[in-house]
Amino acid sequence: MARTFSITVPPYDHGVTNRIHRALLQQFDETFALSHKVLRRTDAANIQLMSSAFRRLYLAISDLRPFITDHSLSSVEINIRGIADALDEIRYQDMAIQALEEVAPQTPHEIRQTIQQFIETRKKVRRKSRQILERALVSLGENVLSHSSPKTITPAAQQNGVIRQRKPAGSLKNVANSIIKSHLGELEKCSALIDESPQATELGAMDRATQRLQYAIELFSDCWTTDVRPFSRSLANLQRALSEVSDCGAWINELRKQILESKKTNAQQARRTFVFLFTQFSELRNFHLEESSALWNLWQTDQLSNQLLKTITRSI
Numbered sequence: 001m002a003r004t005f006s007i008t009v010p011p012y013d014h015g016v017t018n019r020i021h022r023a024l025l026q027q028f029d030e031t032f033a034l035s036h037k038v039l040r041r042t043d044a045a046n047i048q049l050m051s052s053a054f055r056r057l058y059l060a061i062s063d064l065r066p067f068i069t070d071h072s073l074s075s076v077e078i079n080i081r082g083i084a085d086a087l088d089e090i091r092y093q094d095m096a097i098q099a100l101e102e103v104a105p106q107t108p109h110e111i112r113q114t115i116q117q118f119i120e121t122r123k124k125v126r127r128k129s130r131q132i133l134e135r136a137l138v139s140l141g142e143n144v145l146s147h148s149s150p151k152t153i154t155p156a157a158q159q160n161g162v163i164r165q166r167k168p169a170g171s172l173k174n175v176a177n178s179i180i181k182s183h184l185g186e187l188e189k190c191s192a193l194i195d196e197s198p199q200a201t202e203l204g205a206m207d208r209a210t211q212r213l214q215y216a217i218e219l220f221s222d223c224w225t226t227d228v229r230p231f232s233r234s235l236a237n238l239q240r241a242l243s244e245v246s247d248c249g250a251w252i253n254e255l256r257k258q259i260l261e262s263k264k265t266n267a268q269q270a271r272r273t274f275v276f277l278f279t280q281f282s283e284l285r286n287f288h289l290e291e292s293s294a295l296w297n298l299w300q301t302d303q304l305s306n307q308l309l310k311t312i313t314r315s316i
Helices: 015-038 044-067 072-106 109-140 156-161 172-195 200-219 229-265 268-301 304-313
Strands: none
Touching: 015 044, 044 072, 044 172, 044 200, 072 109, 072 229, 072 268, 109 268, 172 200, 172 268, 172 304, 200 229, 229 268, 229 304, 268 304
16 A cells, blocks of 8 residues: 655644645655656556555645645646556556456366467556556656755735635645545535446546545645544545446456457457456456445445544634
């Protein structure tokens, strides 16, 4: 699991935005240092670690952008998202290869050969994705953020001396409250999809909303004396299950295309293999869908949304 980072609560002054900026600089340096260690190893666990770290950093910058005016973050934010997306692609291929390797020994010999060919194709795609990742890391540059001047940053609403309609955040708690409420509202909205025979693409929105809320809670965990980590742990479990649903959905869509293609070419052996895999991944997706539904029902039964709102609105 990637190490979480948080922003300590400062006093009520312009130090709020400076504290945010320093925390992002520190996390960038730590994340980039992690990337150099991970790239020396190719196992799936390390790629997952790096993927989580870059996604966490990207979402933190995205959440905090309205409250800072350092323009050097704009291009960096885009590059970091590109790296996070590249890592997600590698992670997806890792998971697909692992799942295929687990299924292969359970199949007849003739099907096993086709599965092995499919695995080799996935490995080629993964190698290309790693090359894309390495180029993206080079283009970003190891010290892009650390070389930017740590000048005083003013709230976004006061850029160029113009006072806008929205008031600047008076404290870090106000910033945290606004961001977490927004992400919680998005999760509640997306949750309706889980009870409507959801497609994988639709549940992907709930997956992303869950992750954003989890990371935001962890980012601002030091803002309250009450421990908010139980909320993030519940969300982490839900997000893991939703991610499995999304991955299975992606594999099912890919296998559906392979089945149609094998029909056109009359490749009967390949078609039997893809139909077999389609059935396996459909069953796996249903399992994780039931798991996701159970975890979300538990969240609702325990009224964790209301408890979270009470916690973050306390002492503001």
